[in-house]
Amino acid sequence: MGVPKFYRWLSERYPCLSEVITDAQIPEFDNLYLDMSGIIHNCSHPNDDDIHFRISEEQIINDIFKYIENLFNIIKPQKVFFMAVDGVAPRAKMNQQRARRFMSAKNADALIEKAKRAGERIPTVKRFDSNCITPATPNTLS
Structure with a gap:
């Protein structure tokens, strides 16, 4: 969700x-705090509008690990590395x-039907269903 106007307040205060920096001038950081919601979302939905795009759960997990490792290697926190993973939402x-x-999912199905009518070949591999990461679904209960 987020805190309304928090980024504005923070950027005005600090x-x-x-500030834009280059690879050669990255300052030293004590702490790195990651909000995993954005990382998980970007790795599991990199291209929702492309009906030909397919991604497996294994690839999503690998992408998440690569993303975190890349951030860690850029920032190189000296003391704290903290990953915040949301709990169950209200x-x-x-x-x-x-x-x-x-x-x-309904819109994606409509796009697929439209592509089929246009004669496009649709991959036979099933699309990743983001509903499986919703709390209280069977995949989250195991």
Whole structure:
């Protein structure tokens, strides 16, 4: 979710936060804190609009590890490396997320049907279903 106007407040208070740096001038950091929600989302949904794109759960996990390792190697925290993984969302948010994901799946099905009518070849490998990462689904109960 996020805190409204927090980034604005933070960047006004600490202007060097938005400073552009090069690989040669990366400062030394004591701590690295990662919000895993964004990393997981980007690694599991890199290209939702491409009906030909397929990704396996194994590839998603490998991409997450590579992403984290890349960030760690760039920042090289001296003291703390912290990964924040969200717990179970409130019920209302779960319902909203689930509705959004099902709408996304419905839109993807419509795009696939449109592509089939246009004569495009669709991969036979099943698309990754992001509903499997919603809390209280069978995959999260094991």
